[in-house]
Amino acid sequence: MDKQFITRGVQRCSTGKFLSWMLPWAVLLAFGLLSAGLCLIKGLNQTNMDNRFAFGLWIFLDLTVIALGAGAFFTGFLLYILKVKELRAVINSAVVIGLVCYSGAVCVLAVDVGQPLRAWFTFWYPNVHSMLTEVTFCISCYLTVLMIEYLPIVLKNRQLREVPSFLLFEHELHKLVYVLAGVGTFLSFFHQGSLGGLYGVLRGRPFAFREGLAVWPSTFFLFILSAAAVGPSFILLTTWLVEKISRKRLVRPEVFRLLGRISGLLLAVYTLAKSVDTLIWINRTSPESGFAAWQYYSWKPFGTWILFAEIVLFGLLPALILLTPRLRLHTGWLVSAAALACFGVALNRFVMTVQTLALPTLSFDPFLSYFPSWQEVGTFLAVVAYGVLVYSFSFRYFNLFPEERELKLQMAAQEEEAALAGRY
């Protein structure tokens, strides 16, 4: 019955099927909202965080999803600023993913602070030296940008565009899109960086502390790079997933390969930079603050393997795969490499947040362990569920993949040809 809302020329599953897909996620979301509500009403004693593990699962989640959501700004940047036309095929999807990741992260942050009612203090009495201020400003601004970017996608909906003023509005917005992309890119570069700075500036935590250029520690730039690198990978991954789940072809294989190539290129650069940074840190930064770098890795379970995994297994390896044209031709290699890259960035964020806090700083400190409470996990899942719901909804009613329609026609044509060929 909701057919008239679905984009012309593309085919979507029946309403019932759609709802039955949405239902479990909705339930998950409800559970997540419950646990988040508990944390808001009863306070953060509901979590397993404590004075020594002041940050936990949630910060890790924020850093990760924002890194993955970077696809939105970076694709936009490539498409509108560097004029890489092929990417038009995925830009809408990228915007939705970005929106989901960022709004999700912001919501979790609101739960994570002890006094959400005072969140606005950061805007009213900002401390310009704090990386967190930078993060808060940029993320909230960029979120608005994303929403504006999301609007045209919504307004292009078959029914909504019937309203003339909406159509007009959408048209006007479209002229803006280059500006938006520019602003978005600028903001994103900044907060991706300041998220990295978040830990890089912690002089009191030599495991995370890094020297850097000007006011920014090296992690500032590493985070930008890594985010830019995995952004395309994540889009590649999601698009592929959607294709598999919806059993449709949404973009041309060239686009996949292009995304892969971009991702691989940046990943290689990132891996190089990361290695150099690590060497400097081991040989200068850390010893200067009185901490021998080897000792970080002698606290089990965080052995040197984690460093290896971060740089080689989830950095160099996927980079090489993605940069090898022959391997890029196989979707299997492409997708698994992208997955590796995404996992790599998650691991990096994990190390920066969780491992930093687990390692002792005072000589009489014990090594600390932390396991999130179900309320924390619930809130985490809420973000995932929320993401899936919004994306599925957008995928059903909005035109996320402009090429989908012609790809469909092509296939139909091919089948006809095949049929004709079969006749003679």
Place this chain on the structure above:
Amino acid sequence: MKRYGMSIDLDRCNGCGACMVACAVENNIPATPENSNDRKGITWIRVYKIDNKEQFPDRRSAFVPVLCQQCGHETPCVHVCPQQAVDVDPATGIVGQMPERCLGCRYCMAACPYHARYFNWWDPKWPAGMEKALNPDVAPRMRGVVEKCNFCHGRWHAAKERAAIAGKREIDPADYVPACVEACPTGALRFGDLNDPAVEVARDAKTPESFRLLEKLGTEPKIYYRSEREWVREIANAPRPGKENVRG
């Protein structure tokens, strides 16, 4: 310009905990629920029991009171606070925390290498009637904010007011002593202006046995420890994982 600091004689501290109790009484620290532990509870000054990691009979123990070290340079918590809830008073060198400005992001706690900052995980609650015994010079904090030692600022205010009524701008040093120092029965804790060479504390800071925790971080803490015992002085340095520490 004053630079208030403290010197702690680890060869005198017998770990009785009088400083912790006096601090909690002075600063209206609530009695947290039973399930609070050494990682969720609040105590602005915490006395750690440390040992030389040897076995019997070579085992030797010592007690280390750890409070906010009042870092004087690149103060880690000040720079990270997104909304200026933490500041260093140029007149006293005291690192102040404003619970009413704090939004509870806990970034400062991640930044502090001494774990001297504490978060209010619960609503503050006192046994019925005990709120009558609260100190009027210190405002109780609400749930969801960070707090820490500020060298008993309530007493600093009282001292200034006592000076003001006498028309003086400078306080009488005898009027301003933090609760923990006043309470220490062994005289292990001393307090005073490090800029005043005549003061005991300033002299303590110069002795060869005196040291500061994690001095190499370059944050210029204003709490000086001293001990004749070599192995105790080792705690100034970064941790070295011994086999009993290495666990998952």
Place this chain on the structure above:
Amino acid sequence: MTTTRRNLFQFLGGGAVGALITPAPWRLITDTAIWSENWPGIPKPARGEIRTRFTHCSLCTAGCAMRARCVGQQPVSLAGVKTHPVSRGALCPWGIAAHHLPYHPRRLRQNPWQEAAAAVSAALSGGGRMAVLDLRPGRTASWSYRRALAALPKGVYLAPQQPGFAVDLASARTVLSFGAPLLDRWGTPGNVFAARRNFRLIQAEPVETRTAALADEWLAIRPGSESALAAWLAGELPLLEAAARTGIEEGRIAALGKALSENGPALILDRDLTSSAMALNKRFKGTLVARREAPVPESWKKAAPVSDIAAVPDRSLNVLVIDESVPGEYIPWPAIEPKLAGNAVVVAFAWTREGYGRHARYTLPAALFPEALDDIPGAIDSVAATFRLSTPLVAANGPVADPVAFVTKLAGLDAGNALRERADAIHKAGRGSLITYADSKSTAVKDLKAEDFWKGLNEGGCWMEDAVRTPLPYGRGSDKSSPIAEPDASMPLEIVVAESPVGPLCSPLLSKLYRESNLRQPVSRIVLSPFDAQAAHIKDGGAAVLETGRGRFAVLAAVDPGVPPGVVQVAIPILAGRGKVVAA
């Protein structure tokens, strides 16, 4: 006109924009933030004039002088008083938070005075034998008990054994302590720490307690072999054998003997101040002095004698009144129970049901510091006789019953004025002087009127005799050391008391802080060496059962290589002895 959906949208949109230019939303935001400051449930501390009042802490016999900072009448913090010659401005953590005690959630709330009184007089009507167990003898209250019991036909006054001497730390140069917790709530903290700088402390103790950790020398003596070391010092055991038994190198033992005899005056102490080790003081001219008590009125002298619980014939007591209103040496129930006749009436005066209340038929709520007016007997380390009151700082929070009134009423004696009578007696004797803290003056009693003397005492003054050191005649305690006990196999482990327990009678803040800092060993935890833990198949932090002569206790076991093999470290003094640990 008909309102279309568009009109509605326009109206709402316009309204929203319009609201933004009114102060309403901004004011609301600010207000919510302010509301988050006076969050519901955050108490507002009472404001008012700050007054200073003085009293003495009655939580232990140290009786440290206290300066209370009060808002109006309500004390909000306590501190020591430098001018008090014994406590010298020091307080222990228990004392510092003592003003919270009246609000302790575990306080008794019912007062079954009538029932208890009725039951007692019923039990006595048939000429029954009544005893009072006084956990803190030497108080004026104790005298009142003894007077009342003397008046009663078969009254018995029971109290824990008190050493007949005082310890003069100030004049000691070498102190050998057999596990006496000298630096951990022993004697008067202020006095000990002041004297500490002048003597060399040698701690002979199996485990490294707080005192051992700060001693000049710690002799890690083999558990249970203290008597062997004492025997050598008494010249009754050859050096080689002493070394073999104690596990301490001959050299160090010899050096110890040398130090005691050459670097005198010496002082030998042990945990309970009774064992034969104390007799060594005679040999080494230890600085023990005769204990002196503040004068009492002549009329009081015909009082019941202090008798030891062990001396009471079994099943002979029909009524037992236990006064644990002030903490003192706890006599284990197993030592008391056999003395009770069938259906004996046991009345306990306590602040909580967790002490003797568990065994008593009636537990009456006693006032506790700083609600109760009481005097404090001299501490073990106060050389001169002293008399000081713990003057109440707050009115009793809830119903309270006065044990002295309860007992004296039975004997038809009025001791309501006993403290005043005692004060007058002291004044009559005319010795010593009154130290007042507000003006930190010391006035000779001669120069005071009885009225002013009494007033001064009630304003937190302290009477002290001019220090006269009467050396101890060394009558009691044989100077022969007891035979060295052979350990029995059924109880393989020596139970060593390494901590003074936190105990129930403390501010909720204190228990919170100890819990959250792991600074003191909780009563419910024992510590074992890895060796013994392995032998008993107990893991670090695992549940275990401690079997002792006093019964079995479910505990949590901690494993620590700092503890010697053959030792189980506990925080409950009454458990000292031998025991066995099995996995639960």
Place this chain on the structure above:
Amino acid sequence: MGWIGFPHVIYKSRPQPVDFSHKIHADKAGTKCEDCHSFRDDGTYAGAPTLDKCSSCHAAAMGDSAAEKNFIDRYVTPGKEPQWVSYARQPENVFFSHATHVKLGGLKCEQCHGAVGSSATLRPVEEDRVGGYSRDVWARGTMDDCVACHRQRHQENSCLDCHK
């Protein structure tokens, strides 16, 4: 219309126990504020005077005003402290030293309290429904007001100068 209605929405009005006239007392009883609003020895500020201060004059009626009679009957005779409501009560977390501002800063009471001293009657205190502050604090005693003055006089160091 909104401008008139709004205050009633956000403030609830708390009347004073006694209809007290600063004006009359300023003329008759004492000339200076300190005569009744005094400092204690330790420098703390005593605030509104206690009943004994009032009853030292008003043991019996001095005039024939209804207000005074009412006051004597309701408070002096039964010896009951009138529960004055403070106009300028700062929140719990604020440390304000009258001694510092008056003795060292040389401020006049009027600078913060306005012309209370010459008011003929006590208007009710308007208390913010959500935040609980008095309207006078919003008008004259917000942190911004303090900061502005401190800036002028270069008396700003840290938050904990004025917060506790």
